[in-house]
Amino acid sequence: MSTIARDPLGTGRVPVGPGMSMFDPMFIGIDEFGEHVTLDVVFHNLLIAGEPGGGKSGLINIAAATAALSENTRLVCFDAKLVELGPWRDISDAFVGPDLDEAISVLRRLLTVAINRYQWLLANRRRKVGRYDGLSTILTVIDEIAMFSTVLGTEAQQKEFSTLLRGLVSLGRACGMPVIGASQRTSWDIIPASLRDLFGYRCAFRCTTTGSSDVILGSGWAELGYSASDINPENRGAAYLLTEGGTPRRIKAAYLSDDDIYNIADYADWMRRPSGITVPATSRTSEWQMAA
């Protein structure tokens, strides 16, 4: 009789390592023709915005789940509400709740890692990291940017957070440190064009006005007929996705229920233990190594 060492999903079977990589296309849903929609997240930042209940957290969790199951990938989560990204806290290198001091300190550390990686790239005569460099992908996921940039802390701290975030979004993409940021509020003060334009991928879930849709996708798209205000409020998970150089595309994001999310998070946690079947990222540590 075979013995199952550990079976977090309670399926009675030994799970097989998924062998996923952040360098592979990340599946996020289907388009209006039923075709798979995938993103190249390692080299692009993703901005997700739209009115409450549109489906932002669903997409964020798809990305977090992919990262959690991918080899050599680390997660850094910012979630002032705690519960949206909470399932991933045990496998995150850092999980920041409603604490702006901590948010600033974690962003500073991420920027230091990014700068060290550029020094490494320069020393190795390279312009961006590759799949076989051995450097981990560090995915930073921020749910509700506005909580950190306008609600918590003092004005000076909020400004510092916004500056550091802009720095990470500008630096991260070539050194394997992409950022996925979400916002419920779709106004210029929360998503200024100078920040938005650093996101190569922009996903607009249902918005109330054409103006707020343009804040996410970019000025002029609503006039050309691409406005997330056209999305039926009942059609949750529907969005316009703009990828670099393209025109916005109607998509329906994939969706994971809360049970799915916790099952994947438990499985990822088990897989990441040294005794698991694979060890996707070097073990969790409170101090990131210089370029790992």
Ligand SMILES: Nc1ncnc2c1ncn2[C@@H]1O[C@H](COP(=O)(O)OP(=O)(O)OP(=O)(O)O)[C@@H](O)[C@H]1O
């Ligand atoms: N892709 C999807 N397919 C089907 N249903 C979805 C999808 N995404 C979201 N939903 C439904 O819509 C509800 C709200 O989704 P979600 O929490 O992701 O919205 P949100 O935009 O993050 O809201 P908030 O800003 O309040 O956090 C979900 O509980 C789910 O029932």
